Amino acid sequence: MATQAGWRVCVYCASSTSDPELLAIASEVGAGIARRGWSLVSGGGNVSMMGALAEAARDGGARTVGVIPEGLRVLEVADTAADDLVVVTTMRERKREMEERSDAFLTLPGGIGTMEEMFEVWTAASLGFHHKPVVLYDPIGFYRPLLDWIRGLADSGLVKSHALECLVVCDTLDAALDACGGRR
Known part of the structure; x- marks a missing residue:
């Protein structure tokens, strides 16, 4: 997919952490979205990762x-x-x-609200209710235990391989943004 002007990426992330590493990830993602000429759709908060994400996107x-x-x-x-x-x-x-309002969904580290949002759009994609990219950006291994659990569910037959294919997991920002909707 080529880079698309006006592409709208929904980002799910924490609204309750002050961890500098997580805030930096959010800022990096906001700046990356701006560099591609895309728009950010977020949960509308001005705090924590959500605030850092939006501020960096606007600054760019x-x-x-x-x-x-x-x-x-x-x-x-x-x-x-x-x-x-x-x-x-x-x-x-x-x-x-x-x-x-979104063309793609990108999940960053977060808590139960972030997980609930990601699982809902991921499930909808796996059932064919939408065909928008669902991407998990995990540069620090935050989601490794969750992904191991999900692979275990797949091994036991509770999650279909097609569902696993509907979630793109990336550990670099460029790969995550490429998976959201295009190349640089």
Whole structure:
């Protein structure tokens, strides 16, 4: 796939860590999206990895779209600097908006919310409900235990090989972004 101007990448990541290594990963991804001339779709937060990601994307000239539930906006964690801040009522609406506004999905380190988002779009891809890339960027082995568990599920027949093929796992940023939608 060639690089596509206007490509919109949804990034799932943590909103509750202050780990400098994880914040640096988020910033690197935001800058990489901007270098490709793409737009960022995120969960609309201004904190932790989510904030670092959006700030780096904007600093590089990328358009940013944040989608946040009203309950989080009133807690003053909304990315008010986003080019487009979409306020929804529920987390389910948030995910739907993010999915509809995106051409690809990229997951970075995160907690249960990040996992829930990734598993939902990955499952939908494996069932053929969408044909958008689903990519896991894991430069530090954060997801190694999870991936080992999933491979074990596949070995036992609980996860089909086709489902495994629907998730692209990358340990370099260029490979992850290429998998999202094109070459440099």
